[in-house]
Amino acid sequence: MPSMAPGGAKNSNQSNNQLNGKVSNDDRRAEFFARKHRIVQQRKSLPIASVEKRLVEEVKSNNILIIVGETGSGKTTQLPQFLFNAGLCHDGKVIGITQPRRVAAVSVAKRVAEECGVQLGQRVGYSIRFDDTISRSTRIKYMTDGLLLREALLDPYLSRYSVIIVDEAHERTVHTDVLLGLLKTVQKVRSGPINECSKIDRMKANNGLLMEKENDAQRASILKQYRGIKLSPLKLIIMSASLDARVFSEYFGGARAVHVQGRQFPVDILYTHHPETDYLDATLITLFQIHLEEGPGDILVFLTGQEEIESVERLVQEKLRQLPEDNQKVKVLSIFSSLPSEKQMQVFMPAPTGFRKVILATNIAETSVTIPGIKYVIDPGFVKARTYCAHTGMESLIIVPTSKAQALQRSGRAGREVPGKCFRLYPESEFEKLSDSTIPEIRRCNLSNVILQLKALGVDDIIGFDFMEKPSSEAVLKSLELLVLLGALTEEYKLSDPVGHQMARLPLEPIYSKALILASQFNCLEEMLITVAMLSVESVFYNPREKLEEARTAAKCFSSLEGDHPTLIAVYRAFDEFLEKSNLGNSREKTEKNLRKWQIRGNIEQMGLHIVSCGDDMLQFRRCLAAAFFLNAALKQPDGTYRVLSSGQVVQIHPSSVFFRTKPDCIIFDEFVRTTHNYVRNLSSLLSTIPCKSRSRSRIHGLNLKDDRLLFVWRGLVELHSCTGLRWTAILIHPLGYCCKERACESFIDF
Ligand SMILES: Nc1ncnc2c1ncn2[C@@H]1O[C@H](COP(=O)(O)OP(=O)(O)OP(=O)(O)O)[C@@H](O)[C@H]1O
Numbered sequence: 001m002p003s004m005a006p007g008g009a010k011n012s013n014q015s016n017n018q019l020n021g022k023v024s025n026d027d028r029r030a031e032f033f034a035r036k037h038r039i040v041q042q043r044k045s046l047p048i049a050s051v052e053k054r055l056v057e058e059v060k061s062n063n064i065l066i067i068v069g070e071t072g073s074g075k076t077t078q079l080p081q082f083l084f085n086a087g088l089c090h091d092g093k094v095i096g097i098t099q100p101r102r103v104a105a106v107s108v109a110k111r112v113a114e115e116c117g118v119q120l121g122q123r124v125g126y127s128i129r130f131d132d133t134i135s136r137s138t139r140i141k142y143m144t145d146g147l148l149l150r151e152a153l154l155d156p157y158l159s160r161y162s163v164i165i166v167d168e169a170h171e172r173t174v175h176t177d178v179l180l181g182l183l184k185t186v187q188k189v190r191s192g193p194i195n196e197c198s199k200i201d202r203m204k205a206n207n208g209l210l211m212e213k214e215n216d217a218q219r220a221s222i223l224k225q226y227r228g229i230k231l232s233p234l235k236l237i238i239m240s241a242s243l244d245a246r247v248f249s250e251y252f253g254g255a256r257a258v259h260v261q262g263r264q265f266p267v268d269i270l271y272t273h274h275p276e277t278d279y280l281d282a283t284l285i286t287l288f289q290i291h292l293e294e295g296p297g298d299i300l301v302f303l304t305g306q307e308e309i310e311s312v313e314r315l316v317q318e319k320l321r322q323l324p325e326d327n328q329k330v331k332v333l334s335i336f337s338s339l340p341s342e343k344q345m346q347v348f349m350p351a352p353t354g355f356r357k358v359i360l361a362t363n364i365a366e367t368s369v370t371i372p373g374i375k376y377v378i379d380p381g382f383v384k385a386r387t388y389c390a391h392t393g394m395e396s397l398i399i400v401p402t403s404k405a406q407a408l409q410r411s412g413r414a415g416r417e418v419p420g421k422c423f424r425l426y427p428e429s430e431f432e433k434l435s436d437s438t439i440p441e442i443r444r445c446n447l448s449n450v451i452l453q454l455k456a457l458g459v460d461d462i463i464g465f466d467f468m469e470k471p472s473s474e475a476v477l478k479s480l481e482l483l484v485l486l487g488a489l490t491e492e493y494k495l496s497d498p499v500g501h502q503m504a505r506l507p508l509e510p511i512y513s514k515a516l517i518l519a520s521q522f523n524c525l526e527e528m529l530i531t532v533a534m535l536s537v538e539s540v541f542y543n544p545r546e547k548l549e550e551a552r553t554a555a556k557c558f559s560s561l562e563g564d565h566p567t568l569i570a571v572y573r574a575f576d577e578f579l580e581k582s583n584l585g586n587s588r589e590k591t592e593k594n595l596r597k598w599q600i601r602g603n604i605e606q607m608g609l610h611i612v613s614c615g616d617d618m619l620q621f622r623r624c625l626a627a628a629f630f631l632n633a634a635l636k637q638p639d640g641t642y643r644v645l646s647s648g649q650v651v652q653i654h655p656s657s658v659f660f661r662t663k664p665d666c667i668i669f670d671e672f673v674r675t676t677h678n679y680v681r682n683l684s685s686l687l688s689t690i691p692c693k694s695r696s697r698s699r700i701h702g703l704n705l706k707d708d709r710l711l712f713v714w715r716g717l718v719e720l721h722s723c724t725g726l727r728w729t730a731i732l733i734h735p736l737g738y739c740c741k742e743r744a745c746e747s748f749i750d751f
Contacts, residue, residue: 046073047260089139158183190232242405300377374414374420645731658683717734
């Protein structure tokens with residue numbers, strides 16, 4: 001095995017020389033060949049390299065294969081190359097590798113392209129939502145699991161793929177779980193010669209996949225797409241360093257599992273003697289201990305979210321300033337999901353010469369990625385996990401201890417280029433108490449998006465779908481109910497035409513898709529496009545702590561009395577105008593928000609919806625918001641908190657909202673965040689009260705009984721009835737406004 005210097009040190013020289021403009025062509029060429037040579041040597045020394053032939057044989061002789069190999073053994077980067085070299089891309093077929101996270105798909109694709117000596121987008125590329133580097137010649141394609149699911153809508157047999165590798169399957173994201181169920185069926189359908197009849201019969205036998213399309217135009221076009229095509233068998237590979245091979249093997253009918261032994265470099269695991277009372281404090285102490293006492297090498301710290309990262313960053317900078325100048329050479333970088341992707345990618349760049357890189361990351365850097373230079377990992381042992389309460393329909397993020405699998409993945413980010421150390425900030429006895437794996441996301445998230453996609457794929461019986469782990473029937477029913485209320489499904493839970501089909505085509509949460517579709521009727525699609533694009537990227541407001549007042553004053557210039565959504569539109573328009581005035585029009589497409597807007601716009605235009613602007617008529621826009629987000633309506637309580645009408649949940653306005661102080665009577669929100677309080681974020685005020693009209697009972701869709709309250713949900717309307725004594729009160733949310741009405745209890749019967 002060749003001995004290697006830490007990648008960071010060598011690369012740093014390179015980048016600094018480049019910055020100084022001192023690199024001659026000869027130097028550049030020499031550096032290029034040296035790097036190429038290093039990569040070749042590095043690849044040869046990976047544990048997986050010695051079993052290449054055996055692995056290829058296993059893949060050739062098994063249609064489903066489970067591969068477990070230690071972190072850094074070379075699964076993600078090498079296996080697709082082995083299979084490509086073994087001819088598994090003949091006939092122009094593609095090897096697809098799914099990752100749970102965008103950052104992994106992008107960074108690994110870049111690395112593999114470099115290893116293959118090709119330009120990204122040629123033989124090797126990636127495809128993630130809103131970003132794609134795929135060309136006709138791409139044969140090794142890294143993508144997110146969610147993206148492959150969307151591809152299945154247009155190509156249900158995934159006919160362009162010869163192999164699909166589901167990487168990091170232990171993460172059990174909801175997309176991975178659904179994908180596994182889908183791939184199981186697709187694989188059965190594709191194994192053996194296929195003609196149209198047998199194809200349909202096979203589908204009938206397998207989950208009823210695609211059956212719903214038998215009568216519709218989409219099915220006809222799908223069948224046309226496959227006419228005359230003989231689909232070859234699909235190879236399916238499930239991979240991870242930390243999955244329970246037995247569970248996966250059982251799910252795939254006793255599929256073969258193989259183990260790739262060994263790792264390239266050892267990682268020392270260190271624990272604390274006692275539990276830490278304040279893990280952020282312990283993180284800082286450990287970080288500076290490493291910095292001052294350990295040898296060179298970059299440090300990766302796992303924290304739970306953006307706020308925590310920003311506050312630790314501030315404290316690190318403060319402490320650094322107190323150190324002697326020689327010890328101040330630390331470059332602090334962060335990576336979390338709402339950070340713009342260019343910023344995320346900065347962590348993969350080498351630190352300036354002589355500097356130590358400290359990366360503060362959420363769990364998006366936990367699996368798959370190799371961050372060059374990392375020698376030390378600090379793992380406080382916590383993660384922010386999604387939870388879903390089917391009862392209230394509210395999703396939130398809470399901080400919980402990691403699982404053993406997550407701890408293993410975190411330590412595996414070290415020891416990839418040189419031996420490493422992982423500092424777990426809890427005692428070893430605590431590690432033993434951790435659960436082996438994380439609870440699958442499908443058991444703890446809102447399923448409406450996934451159900452909509454499954455319905456669009458023709459899976460009628462959601463409860464009966466062959467999930468690896470079934471979601472709770474309460475969560476399925478709640479999501480079905482939401483989709484019916486949004487008009488995506490009929491009362492019989494069939495995909496509605498055209499709304500359901502249109503919503504399924506948009507790569508967005510159903511409620512956003514519905515808002516866009518409605519906006520074309522409210523003549524404000526331009527404004528809704530801006531809003532949805534702005535909400536689907538990181539916050540446009542940057543509030544560095546040291547300039548908080550300045551940032552607040554600047555934000556006030558845009559704030560609208562009508563709400564956060566109109567405020568976002570004002571910011572976007574001002575930015576657009578600024579670019580126009582400064583003759584930067586051409587660079588406009590480059591901003592991420594614009595990119596999202598134009599990408600969603602593309603989908604919208606394909607549907608034939610009219611993109612019209614309501615100009616400054618925000619009333620029309622707010623009406624449209626009310627029509628789409630009616631389930632997220634909340635009413636002010638005497639104590640200044642709000643009660644969500646559809647769930648009864650008590651919430652508060654998030655401090656980032658323009659309504660934090662003014663507090664209108666009735667609001668529509670689009671995000672529920674649980675931190676120290678139950679907050680709602682991104683709000684608009686509802687209109688003034690309107691006269692209440694009586695409604696016929698037949699339109700009642702749902703009924704909840706809660707304490708003294710009766711809640712009725714109509715399609716697009718919410719009514720809350722509180723019964724006190726002999727009177728009940730109804731609150732009606734309608735695009736025109738909201739109203740309260742009191743009646744005597746007896747009249748309720750006739751309602
Ligand atoms: N961007 C990179 N820069 C430097 N080395 C890299 C890079 N990507 C991968 N490597 C090298 O290739 C090795 C194998 O990486 P790979 O991602 O294939 O491993 P893996 O088995 O899939 O790990 P994991 O289970 O953690 O995803 C790494 O340990 C590292 O030595």
